[in-house]
Amino acid sequence: MKYKTLTVALALLCFVSCKKEAAKTETETTTEPTEEVTMTMPDSATIAKAWQDYATPGEQHALMAKDNGSWTEDMTYWEHAGAEPSKMTMTAESKMIMGGKFQEMTHKGELYGMPFEGISTFGYNNAEEKYISTWIDNMSTGITVLKGTYDAPTKTYKMIGEVIDPITKKPKTSRETITIIDDNTQKLEMFDVGFDGKEFKNMEIIMKRK
Template sequence: MKRLTLTFCFAAIIFAACNNESKTPEETTKADTPAAATAEKAAEPYTMPDSATMMKNWTAYMTPGDMHKMMASWNGNWTGEITMWESPDAPPQKSVGKAVNKMIMGGRYQSATYTGNMMGMPFEGQSTLAYDNNSKQFISTWIDNMGTGMMVLKGSWDPGSKSMTLTGKMVDPISGTNRETDIREVFKIIDDKTQTMEMYCPGMDGKEFKTMEIKYTRSK
């Protein structure tokens, strides 16, 4: 508890410093303009909570809850039957991959590693799934050996359909530029041994279509 208290106090000092950093002459001049004054007035003032409230809030933020328990139930080895489409009218391309899920950092995040083949080449991917207690959102990051960037998606869980819908953007690697494209993923729990993931993105006509579907089956 003593170490935790010291951590909270240290973070409070850093946070206060970040909110009260000295301004350069240029920043002071900008802050004195009417537009800046209006924006500052419109911004909601921040009041630093007392230390007891800070500890309570931070403890709530860092404590795994029901969503993390649900994520932990997905731990283990999975086999994925992958179907991909290059365009809405293109023939499907099928392959098989493996996934291994495990909770990390005291059950706060789920790390998953993926292996398989894509376009005739060995494929490796890694994702980290988080549930943010403050924003009440799921956040997913993805990296693989087919690129050098990172995809970040955010979304929510629908208990009625037992599905998670995540949205975000990813760099379009074939454009040769920093062009980004919209991505939507729908992750659904069928039963304890079966899950599906569908990925959607815009086609050449700008209309969204399903570009990937993976059926996961829990391995014995």
């Protein structure tokens, strides 16, 4: 009983000491002066030029505009790593919108015996200096957003983002590459993350201009 009482007393002493130390630390933390960040407003000419640069399509947008027109899409997809591939054929219509600032592409086909339609937008954010794409379709309620760059030597867009897995309800990485083979042929590859946490290619689309 004596040793039990001593143990309890030591535990209480430790608890009180820790509480005092925590209170002391909290007090010291809250009393530290905070540094205020101030920003000087630019002059009106600088502001006007910044917005003009932000709103003006550039060479990146001109590159996207080369994809205007009608395309056929031969798609191969894999439900998981090592799965047998499935195939389908779609058509796509591509055009520049919003005064040449964005590319809109509508995709139509048949998936699992049901009509399929998807809409993608593609743009280049002059301020962020990155490409950005969005994707929606009639078989989900999510919006996929990817950002990336263009590698001129390989003529490849490299895009990456994060999506919510509808099964686990957790975020996972989504990645795609778009390689310009020639003026009338492109290859799109998409990469997913399996339940084992490893990346695998889940889709490949060969696009040919009609």
